[in-house]
Amino acid sequence: MAGRPLFAFVRTNYFCKRYKFNERVKYHGFTYYPRFPDQKDPPYEPTKLLMVQRVKPVKGNPYWDKKLLKHFRLDGKQNDIAVVKNIPEVNAMLWKIKHLVKITPIQCPDGMPEEGDFEGTYLTEYGEFRVSSRLKIDPKQIEATETFIKDERKFDVETLRKLLRLKWLSGW
Numbered sequence: 001m002a003g004r005p006l007f008a009f010v011r012t013n014y015f016c017k018r019y020k021f022n023e024r025v026k027y028h029g030f031t032y033y034p035r036f037p038d039q040k041d042p043p044y045e046p047t048k049l050l051m052v053q054r055v056k057p058v059k060g061n062p063y064w065d066k067k068l069l070k071h072f073r074l075d076g077k078q079n080d081i082a083v084v085k086n087i088p089e090v091n092a093m094l095w096k097i098k099h100l101v102k103i104t105p106i107q108c109p110d111g112m113p114e115e116g117d118f119e120g121t122y123l124t125e126y127g128e129f130r131v132s133s134r135l136k137i138d139p140k141q142i143e144a145t146e147t148f149i150k151d152e153r154k155f156d157v158e159t160l161r162k163l164l165r166l167k168w169l170s171g172w
Contacts, residue, residue: 023037028088029088046086048106051103051123056099056101058075069097083106104126
């Protein structure tokens with residue numbers, strides 16, 4: 001060991017791939033270096049909406065992270081959800097707080113809802129935007145509820161509370 005030079009113990013990294021300037025592919029906001037020079041990415045249609053859920057606490061983060069969380073209205077409860085557009089400006093903001101949130105693309109397995117289908121829709125925790133015909137409300141039920149609320153023969157809350165209290169106090 002004493003006879004060997006010091007640089008003989010230093011490992012050189014022979015497996016480090018050095019990329020050339022012309023091998024890069026520029027995308028909006030970042031540079032991508034493909035594994036093989038002639039490699040082409042498969043066609044991919046990105047989703048239009050993203051579901052953003054906060055998974056880390058706000059406390060202990062710098063003010064610029066808190067400001068972005070407040071911008072997306074994720075500064076309330078821990079598992080609050082925000083639905084945002086999948087555009088480069090929003091993605092740049094989400095990149096700064098990616099360590100605090102979980103980002104899920106919203107898929108529409110039943111197709112995009114039509115203009116009148118918004119009553120029977122719900123968003124699952126896995127990012128699926130479902131359209132269900134069972135959740136649609138019958139117009140007769142809406143009309144019956146409105147007539148019940150506007151019925152003048154029914155006691156209002158204050159009168160009913162007063163009469164029941166007086167009946168309780170009388171005893172007979």
